[in-house]
Amino acid sequence: MSTTQPASRNRSDNSPDLEREELDVVFQQLQTSPQGLTSTEAASRLAQYGRNELEDHQLSDLQKFLRYFWGPIPWMIEAAALLSALIGHWPDFGIIMGLLIYNAGSGFWQERKASNALAALKAGMAPRARVLRNGQFASIDAAEVVPGDIIRIKLGEVLAADVRFIAGDYISIDQAALTGESLPVSKKVGDSGYSGSIARKGEMTAVVIGTGNKTFFGRTASLVAAAGTEASHSQKAVGQIGDFLIFLSMSLAFVLMGVEFYRQVVLRDDWHLEELVNILRMVLVLLIASIPVAMPTVITVTNALGALALSRKKAIVSRLEAIEELAGVDILCSDKTGTLTKNQLSLGEPILFATTDPQEVIRGGALASKRDDDDPIDLAVIAGLQQPDILDQYQLQKFVPFDPVSKRTEATLTDSQGTSWKFTKGAPQVIIELCHLDPDTQHRGEQSVLDLASRGMRALGVAQSSDDGKSWTFLGILSLLDPPRDDSQETIRRAQEHGLGVKMITGDDVAIGSEICRQLGMGTHLQPASDLFTKEMDMSHLPESITACVERADGFGRVFPEHKYGIVKALQDRGHVVAMTGDGVNDAPALKQADCGVAVSGATDAARAAADLILTEPGLSTIVDAIDEARKIFERIINYVLFRVTMTLDIMFVVVLSTIIFGFSPLTPVMIVFLALLDDVPIMTIAYDNTLLPPKPVRWNMRRLLLISSFMGLLSIVQTFGLLLIGEEWITNPDWMARISLNHDQLQTIIFLQLVAGGHLLLFVMRSRGAFFMPPWPALPLFSAIVGTQILAVLMCGFGWFVTPIHWKLIGLVWLYMLAWMVLLDLVKQVIYRKISNHENGRPPWYKRFLHSRSAGRK
Known part of the structure; x- marks a missing residue:
């Protein structure tokens, strides 16, 4: 049992x-009484203390919107806009700023929709409280409870605030989610209770002493929420890509400026300021061409749409970056009760002793239960009766509830003949000792309990007495099991097929957990968590022997909330990306530490605040579905990044090489702007694209990503520059190709068409790991957007909209050229992936873990 105590309430030294304090002092300090508050007083205190809910320190809408204008890539766009303004190119300035605002607005809108979905979920989970207002009890929103309110708590209800109990006979509350205590705690008048605890038995009245963030619940949650977190893997990766492209573009810009300054200024005696302005314009063209304008927006939109798709699968994403973390998870630590099992105890076949009728044992256990109680054990025993109405033949005289000391319940009843009976049920060893059995019968009973435990079943002894408890007859042993969910075995199998290791986490004994694991097809090597982790152990610096044991174990039994953090940290130290499920306040550190914390259905607000993923339905299948969906989302992002880096390299080098070698820019500023529009705006539909489900966890591997995109970028440069060389030769020898004349303005249009059309053909190549014509084929929104873009680009070039028109035959020849290169690029891509796969598969596991830990980092 945990000895965790609540932190001291925030107060001055002189405040009680x-x-x-004594209840009289409490009433005086809160200026209230057992008669409660009036509506007017409550409204005044609500304004003074605030709503009874955790403060969510979120950024304002304006701050969220302004974030899209901050960072390496937005800075480059803003610099290009500023440069346009300085040299007086206001149309370019307007279009560039329009693109920047569009990107920010689109990303902000999609992120806002995902946030609204989470807000709607929280609103649907709002609890209620019964409060004494104006002399009458009424049910109100728990968020409107204020200090000084008198509330009534009964069986099954959640305490809406920190309280002191002031009236009532008895209440037993489960506060394990807050303090880690494994058993319900009995409370009496004068005792305190904590917000988020659940009433398991009894009913009492209490005065509210703390609400919102001033509760023990709220203070714990606030500490976790305030803990600093590093940037996500996705944010780091995008930053690295941006840094790479910025460094490259700035280097090329300096080369370009140096060459042009030498040509236009140093070598000429009659240079004018106009030459310097033209150099700045060329640099502007290069900067605009090199900036992946839509990259932040595409990633945000893809994640946001993915978050909405996950919400339809009953999984709410609390932060968009969590999708990338979820895609890389290779170990899932899952709760047993309610996640792998039904959290519904069912009755097994009774073991008979002083009777030959199994129903007699069940009847004895049912009579030792309370029918109007919500105790899961009592409900399971009563449900096992074939004729429940047999209980109506008995009149209850007295009932002694279960408590941790006696470890049994006892009921005194009178049957229809007026005979008095006592029935008891509880821990088998207690009932056996109560009945004073002979050695052989006692040995058989104890062995039966051990056999049930080895099969993962709980045992209850049942006895009856007809002489007012002077002697007891041992009727038998009831077996109870929380059976696996109907979908758990199939879900485990599917998870294992997808490269996901599932480790069971349970507070039950190892034997019970092992039996459930056996039934589900999981490994049965469970470790008692208390044997691995000691109180003196520093969970942040675990010895290698402990981390190795944690990695080898198939699961963990006798787990307390504080052990979960150690399990997560140990697995991360071994190079794994870990998802951890939890539902209580004490689970929050583990949920925060995990690469992806999962708050299961019914979790506390504190657990949901610390988690990355919030489930609204019980069961493991929801998590596995979410992981599958996250992997698809991650693949879409990787496909876009590969395409964008490749295209950026192509545009940058072609512009610089053409300017240095041929002395002219292959693209005008207007073309650059339309290239950004025609390339990036339709590409946002990649968020809807079809993709294969990766069979294994996927993670950012910058070395691999930059290697592939750089190699494909090199080939794309050859493709575009090759067309440029053909055009130059055409201009020099106009009669050698179909007698169609060509000038430099028309060559710029050809290069523009090649970059627009060839870029999207390259996307079809990069979105698939196999041949581009094999499934999964592009989704209709993506395909339609690209087809529409190509039609517009062809019409622009044929009719001369914003560009110099070219002959329709030239347009056809350019398309044939690009289609031939598309086939070549696809073949090269397949060879690259095959080589990389063979190289990585040949490495030992420890080296793979080393690479993963370096590329992924830790949260």
Whole structure:
């Protein structure tokens, strides 16, 4: 049992501690009474203390919107816009700023929609409280409870605030989610109770002493929420890509400026300021061409649409970057109860002793239960009766509930003949000792309990007495099991096929967990968590022997909340990307530490605040579905990044090489702007694209990504520059090709068409790991957007809209040239992937873990 105690309430030295002071002092300090508050007083206190909910320190809408204008890539766009303004090219300035604002607006809108989905979920989970207002109890939104309110708590209800109990006979509350105590705690008048605890038995009235962030619940959650977190892997990766492209573009810009300054100024005696302005314009063209304008927006939109898709699968993403983390998860640490199992105890076949009728044992256990109680054990026993109405033949005289000391319940009843009976059920060893069995029968009973435990079943002893408890008859042993969910075995199998290791986490004994694992087809090597982790151990610096044991184990039994953090940290130290499920306040550190924390259905607000993924339905299948969906989303992002880096390299080098070698820019500023529009705006539909489900976890591997995109970029440069060389030769010898004349302005249009059309053909190549014509084929939104873009580009070039017109035959020849290169690029791409795959598969596991830990980092 955990000995965790609540932190001291925030107060000045002279103010009383409302958790420990006499009730009279509490009433005086809160200026209230057992008669409660009036509506007017409550409204005044609500304005003073605020709503009874955790403060969510989110950025304002304006701050969220302005974030899209901050960072390496937005800075480059803003610099290009500023340069346009300085040299007086206001149309370019307007279009560039329009693109920047469009990107920010699109990303902000999609992120806002995902945030609204989460807000709607929280609103649907709002609890209620019964409060004494104006002399009458009424049910109100728990967020409107204020200090000084008198509330009534009964069986099954959640405490809406920190309280002191002031009236009532008895209440037993489960506060394991807050303090780690494994058993419900009995409370009496004068005792305190914490927000988020659940009433398991009894009913009492209490005065509210703390609400919102001033509760023990709220203070714990605030500490976790305030903990600093590093940038996500996705943010780091995008930053690295941006840094790479910025460094490259700036280097090429300096080369270009140096060459042109030498040509236009140093070698000429009659240079004018106009030459310097033209150099700045050329640099502007290069900067605009080299900036992946839509990259942040495409990633945000793809993640946001993915988050909405996950919400339809009953998984709410609390932060968009969590999708990337989820895609890389290779180990899932899952709760047993309610996630792998139904959280519904069912009755097995009774073991008979002093009777030959199994129903007699069940009847004895049912009579020792309370029918109007919500206790899961009592409900399971009563549900096992073939004739439940047999209980109506008995009149209850007295009922003694279960408590941790006696470890049994006892009921005194009178049957229809007026005979008095006592029935008891509880821990088998207690019932056996109560019945004073002979050695052989006692040995058989103890062995039966051990056999049930080895099969993962709980045992309850049942006895009856007809002489007011002077002697007891041992009727038998009831077996109870929380059976696996109907979909758990199939879900585990599917998870394993997808390269996901599932480790069971349970507070039950190892034997019970092992039996459930066996039934689900999981490994049965479970470790008692208390044997691995000691109180003196520093969870942040675990010895290698412990981390190795954690990695080898198939699961963990006798787990307390504080052990979960150690399990996560140990697995991360071994190079794994870990998802951890949890539902309580004490689970929050583990959820925060995990690469992807998952708050299961029914989790506390504190757990949901610390988690990256919030489930609205029980079961493991929801998590596995979410991981599958996240992998598809991640693949779409990788496909876009590969395409964008490749295209950026192509545009940058072609512009610089053409300017240096031939003395003219292959693209005008207007063409650059339309290239950005025609390339980037339709490409946002990649968020809807079809993709294969990766069979294994996927993670950012910058070395691999830059290697592939650089190699494909080199070939794309050869493709575009080759067309440029053909055009130059055509201009020099106009009669050698179909007697169609060509000038430099028309050559610029040809290069523009090649970059627009060839870029999207390159996307068809890069979005697939196999041949581009094999499934999965492009989704209709992506395909339609690209076809529409190509039609517009062809019409622009044929009719001369914003560009110099070229002959329709030239347009056809350019398309034939690009289609031939598309086939060549696809073949080269397949060879690259095959070589990389063979190289990585030949490495030992420890080296792969080393690479993963370096490329992924830790949260």
